[in-house]
Amino acid sequence: MKILFLMIEYNETSDGLYEELVEEFIERGNEVYIVTINERKNKRKTELKEKENKKILRVRTGNIFKTNFIEKGLTTILLGYLFKKNIEKYWDNIEFDLVIQNLSLIHI
Numbered sequence: 001m002k003i004l005f006l007m008i009e010y011n012e013t014s015d016g017l018y019e020e021l022v023e024e025f026i027e028r029g030n031e032v033y034i035v036t037i038n039e040r041k042n043k044r045k046t047e048l049k050e051k052e053n054k055k056i057l058r059v060r061t062g063n064i065f066k067t068n069f070i071e072k073g074l075t076t077i078l079l080g081y082l083f084k085k086n087i088e089k090y091w092d093n094i095e096f097d098l099v100i101q102n103l104s105l106i107h108i
Contacts, residue, residue, distance in 0.1 A: 044058070057087070
């Protein structure tokens with residue numbers, strides 16, 4: 001099964017709920033595709049990393065965290081467009097069986 005995760009933040013070294021869910025899907029033999037943000041303040045372009053059954057697409061976006069509310073608002077509005085554009089660019093030929101999104105902007 002091909003599973004697409006849409007996330008604001010994804011940290012491979014974290015023991016969070018979604019990171020553990022990703023690892024569980026991989027252990028069960030699924031292909032996992034993750035789309036997450038790469039804020040402009042990191043000064044890195046959109047990048048794709050592939051490891052066995054896990055592919056992580058970090059999409060360059062505006063800043064969402066630790067920025068003013070205008071930039072955060074504009075970035076949030078553009079997020080769906082940027083994710084869709086990059087998914088089509090990198091994975092246009094893939095049909096996903098399941099899409100899971102965690103696009104909560106609550107940051108504790």
